[in-house]
Amino acid sequence: MTTGRLHSFDISTGVDGPGTRFVAFLAGCPLRCQYCHSPDTWYRRSGRPTTVDDLMTEIRRYERFIKVAGGGVTLSGGEPLQQPDFVREVFARCRQLKLHTALDTSGFLGDRADDELLDATDLVLLDIKSGDPATYRQVTRTGRLAPTVRFARRLAERGTPMWIRFVLVPGLTDDPANVAAVAGIVAELPSVQRVEVLPFHRLGAAKYAAMGLTFPLADTAAPGPGLLDRVRGQFRDRGLVVC
Template sequence: MQQPVFTREVLRRCKDLRLHTALDTSGLLGERADDALLDATDLVLLDIKSGDPGTYRTVTRTGRLAPTVRFAHRLADRGTPICVRFVLVPGLTDDPLNVDAVASIAAGVPTVERVEVLPFHRLGAQKYAALGMPFPLAHTPPPDEALLRRVRGQFRDHGLTVY
């Protein structure tokens, strides 16, 4: 969404070739997506980082969940299918109240087809090292199976299909 004109053109050309298109976004800059861009989008992979404002600020450093929610509802009004993606980070996004808040947001958007709970991993640590930057989650473990089951269950409890 940093380059919506370019993105629109790429998606439009893919549609001309009868390719399925997907837009992967946090929705923060969703207002930059004009109708032509969204017309060329078959599916939106929407990252909802957190449902708790404090955790959202910590994770994104913007503290602005509202644009993501507005974008989700705009997509729903257009009938655009959505796959919500939620990164499960132990000690950061795993609080049951936070997970319920994300699940509640997703359940309130009628075109959400599924939720993907993505377990945190440290694969990005090498990128930080290459940039000479400390990796802030260097000591954070990946979630264990019990935590993954609990979080997926919370999304299912809201009537959502979960992967």
């Protein structure tokens, strides 16, 4: 039985895939995004060893509820593709229960997702952090844009539904050319169902303080309505459905 590292789980509605979701947050992430609101999930050691059976026992407790609510199971993080064997087995078991599955990922480790894992994935929530490689590096501090784009194109070729997520940070990701580059990438992916422009917030600042870390964007304000409208308009101008 495969064992993963589980940080926590929660029940959410409308933000981690369709309907009401059982969301499991796996521990470990290779990126260090400046706007990350969950630094407590960065390291594998922050999660507790959990077998697939352990997690499925928790999921089964909510099975009837999430089915009635038109939801399913989302694996998030951290970065779930740091633990692809665990993800594959959990999703395969969820499929046996006829539970909708969603993978919340940056795509940076997309090459680790084999066809069997993706065959058991109904939806990918793909976080495209930037359309410009230099900005992507600045945002993530450790990552490269190319693996995410490669993964996105692979998903599109397979016909895997995607919801694209883009975090709008004033002074970091809001440059019109950067947004246009993200929109250009997404417009070429026919299986994208929607784009979510997510306004930056500082709700995770307390976690940084508790861990003795400096929050890189402590002095950055949330984007105003005008900026949000402009950025959402750039995506709509490419024929994309924007939320």
